[in-house]
Amino acid sequence: MPYEISLDNFSGPLQKLLELIEERKYEVSAVNLAKVTGDFLDHIRTVEKTEPRLLADFIAVAARLILIKSKSLIPDLQLTPEEESDIKDLELRLKLYKEFKAAEEKIGVLWKRGLVSYPREPASALSIPIFYPPAGMKPSTLLSAISSLRETLSTYQNEKERYEVVNFEEYVSGLLENISGRISHFSSLSASKEKKEVILLFLALLHLLKDTKISIDQDSQFSDIIITSK
Amino acid sequence: MNQLESKIEAILFISGSPVQIKKLADLTEASEDEVRDSVKILSEKLSSDGGLYLLEIEGAYQLVTKPEFAPLVQKMVKDDMTEDLTPATLETLSLIAYIGPTTKSAIEYIRGVNSSFTVRNLLVRGLIERSIHPQKANTYLYRPSADLIRHLGVASISELPDFDKFQELKKNLETNEI
Numbered sequence: 001m002p003y004e005i006s007l008d009n010f011s012g013p014l015q016k017l018l019e020l021i022e023e024r025k026y027e028v029s030a031v032n033l034a035k036v037t038g039d040f041l042d043h044i045r046t047v048e049k050t051e052p053r054l055l056a057d058f059i060a061v062a063a064r065l066i067l068i069k070s071k072s073l074i075p076d077l078q079l080t081p082e083e084e085s086d087i088k089d090l091e092l093r094l095k096l097y098k099e100f101k102a103a104e105e106k107i108g109v110l111w112k113r114g115l116v117s118y119p120r121e122p123a124s125a126l127s128i129p130i131f132y133p134p135a136g137m138k139p140s141t142l143l144s145a146i147s148s149l150r151e152t153l154s155t156y157q158n159e160k161e162r163y164e165v166v167n168f169e170e171y172v173s174g175l176l177e178n179i180s181g182r183i184s185h186f187s188s189l190s191a192s193k194e195k196k197e198v199i200l201l202f203l204a205l206l207h208l209l210k211d212t213k214i215s216i217d218q219d220s221q222f223s224d225i226i227i228t229s230k
Numbered sequence: 231m232n233q234l235e236s237k238i239e240a241i242l243f244i245s246g247s248p249v250q251i252k253k254l255a256d257l258t259e260a261s262e263d264e265v266r267d268s269v270k271i272l273s274e275k276l277s278s279d280g281g282l283y284l285l286e287i288e289g290a291y292q293l294v295t296k297p298e299f300a301p302l303v304q305k306m307v308k309d310d311m312t313e314d315l316t317p318a319t320l321e322t323l324s325l326i327a328y329i330g331p332t333t334k335s336a337i338e339y340i341r342g343v344n345s346s347f348t349v350r351n352l353l354v355r356g357l358i359e360r361s362i363h364p365q366k367a368n369t370y371l372y373r374p375s376a377d378l379i380r381h382l383g384v385a386s387i388s389e390l391p392d393f394d395k396f397q398e399l400k401k402n403l404e405t406n407e408i
Contacts, residue, residue, distance in 0.1 A: 011317070014342035057343045096340050099399055100325060106391045107324035107382065111315060115297035115383035117285060118307055122246035 012054065013061040014097045016043055021094075028094045030087055034072035037065040064090045172204045176213055179229045186225035234260055234268040235275070239293070248290035248376045273385075286386040287376040297383030322348040326358050327378065327387065328396040329403065331371040333363065336403060357381070 011019070018028075020039050026032040044058050064086050071077050071087070079087075179189070186205075190198045205227060208214045217226045237258045242249060251269070255262045269291055273284040281299055285292045295303050315323065322345055325337050337345050349372060352358045357378045363369040374387055384390060 012341055012343035014340075054343060061342060093339065093342065096399065096403065097342065100321075100328070100340055100396075102392070103328045103396055104321050104324040107327055108315070108320050110382040110384070110390075111320070113383060115300045116304075116309060117283070117294035117297050117300070117380045117383060118303045119292055119294045119380070120243065120246040122244075 013040075013058045014094055016040065016058075017061065017065075017094060018098055018101070028091060028098060030068050030091055031072065033065060033090065033094075034069045037062075037069040040065055061090065166200060168200075168204070168207075171200060172207055175201070175204050176208060176229065179214070179227060181229060184227045184229070186227065189227075234258060234264060235272045238265065238268055238291075239272055242284070242291060242293040245293075248285070248287055248292040250290045254291070277385075283385060285376065285379055287379055288373070290376070292376055292380075294380055300383070318345075318348050319351055323352055323357055323378070326352070326372050327374045327382075327390060328393070329400040330358070330373040331361075332373075332400075333369055333371060335369075337372070340403070 017033070017036065017040060020036040020043075021028060021032055024032075024036070026035070041062060044055070044062055047058050048055055067079070067083055068087055068090070071079060186201075190201055193201065205214065205216070205225075209216055213230065215228045215230070217228070218224070238254055241254060241257055251262050251265055254260075254269070255265045258265065260268075269284065273286075273291075276283045281296055282293055283296050285294050321341060322337060325340060326332060329336070334345060334349055337349065349358070353360060353372075356375055358372050359375045360370040360372050363371050379385075379387060382390070387393070390396075
C-alpha cells in the first residue's frame with residue numbers, strides 16, 4: 001500500500017527542525033529556534049500537500065516557534081508561565097531528539113550488519129497440540145452440530161431489520177428554522193422523543209454550534225442545555 | 231562443570247525459546263540465586279568457547295548461535311526478519327530498545343509525531359512486545375523482544391553501544407514527568 005509506505009518515510013516536525021538548525025551549524029537554543037521559524041513555516045506548506053496527516057503535529061511545533069519568534073522580535077512581550085514552559089519544553093525535546101538520533105544510528109548499524117543469533121526450533125515434544133478431537137467424535141456429530149446451527153440462524157433470517165434514513169442536512173436546516181431567533185431548552189426540544197431522535201437532535205445541535213449558528217450554555221453538569229439561536 | 235550449569239544448558243537447548251529464571255529454578259529444584267550464579271558461569275563458559283552463547287532478556291535466557299556464525303547459519307535457515315527498516319520504524323525501534331519499557335506517549339514526546347502506526351508495525355514484526363502498564367491499566371508498556379536482541383547480534387539489551395549514556399537520558403525524560 002503506497003499510502004502506508006509514504007507515511008512511514010516522512011520526516012517529523014522535530015526532525016525537520018533539527019535539520020534546519022544543523023544545516024546552519026547552530027546550537028539548539030531558543031534564539032536559534034527563532035532564526036529558523038520562517039523556513040519551518042515554509043516547509044509546512046509542503047507537508048500540507050504531501051503528508052496532510054502529519055499537519056497537526058507540524059502545526060503544534062509551529063505554534064511554539066511563532067511564540068519564540070514573537071518573543072525575539074518584541075523583547076518586552078510578557079509571556080505567561082505556561083508559554084514560558086512551552087518554549088523550554090520544545091528546546092528540551094529537540095535536545096533529547098538530537099541525542100536519540102545517535103541511538104538510532106547505532107541500532108541501524110547493528111541491524112544492517114546482519115549478525116543474527118539463531119535459536120533452536122523448540123523440540124516437537126514441547127509444542128502444545130492446538131486441536132484434539134474429543135472422544136467419540138463421528139462425522140454424524142459434525143452433521144448434527146451444523147444442522148442445529150443452521151436452524152438457529154434461520155430464525156434470525158426471518159427477522160427483518162427496519163431502517164429509517166434521515167437526511168441530516170435537511171434535519172439541521174429544519175431544526176435551525178424551528179429554533180431561530182429564540183432561546184430554547186434541550187429538555188423541551190427532546191421531550192417525548194425516541195432515543196435515536198434525541199441523539200440526532202444532539203448531533204444537529206453540535207453541528208450548528210460548530211457552524212456558529214447557535215450558542216450553547218449549560219450552568220452545571222447535567223443541568224439543562226440552553227440554546228440561543230442568532 | 232557443575233551439575234546445575236549442565237542441567238540449565240540441557241533445558242535451554244531443548245527449549246529453544248527464552249526460559250525465565252524462575253522456571254529454570256523450578257525445573258532444576260534449585261533456588262533462583264543458585265540458578266542466577268550458574269547461568270553466569272555457563273554464559274562465560276559458552277562465550278569463551280563453542281558456537282553457542284546465552285542471550286538474556288529481562289531475566290529470561292535463550293541458547294542461540296553466536297552472531298559471527300550468522301552467514302554460515304543463514305545457509306541453512308530462512309530468515310524473513312532481516313528486511314530493511316524504514317527511517318520511522320528505525321527511529322521508533324531504537325527508542326524502545328534504549329529506553330524501554332516505555333509508553334507510546336513518551337515515544338511520541340521525543341519523536342514529535344503520532345507513532346501508532348509505526349509501533350503497531352513493529353509489534354506485528356515481533357521486534358517489540360507490549361504489556362499493560364502496572365500502574366495505569368489504560369496504557370501499554372513497549373519493550374524490545376528477544377527476537378530483536380538476536381537480530382542485533384548482542385547478548386543482552388545492556389550490551390547495546392552507549393547503553394548507560396542513554397539510560398541517563400531516560401532518567402532525564404522521566405524527571406520531566408511524561
